[in-house]
Amino acid sequence: NGWGMFTSFLKYKLNEQGKRLIKIDKWFPSTKTCSSCGSVREITLSERTYQCTCGLTLDRDYNSALNIKKE
DSSP: OHHHHHHHHHHHHHHHTTOOOOOOOTTOOTTTBOTTTOOBOOOOTTOOEEEOTTSOEEEHHHHHHHHHHHO
């Protein structure tokens, strides 16, 4: 399988640099989760800004990246 080889290669290259590869579940709701308070809400594909009831307003992709980094 191509992804297995890619993952192995990536893991090897990161290890050379003293880094490590961490996998997260493909269904982890990084886009739907508030990176500040952790609440989860539905968000449409057309929404480019994530707005939470806690007051957080961020670019959708940046919010998602923060959640992935935490995970």
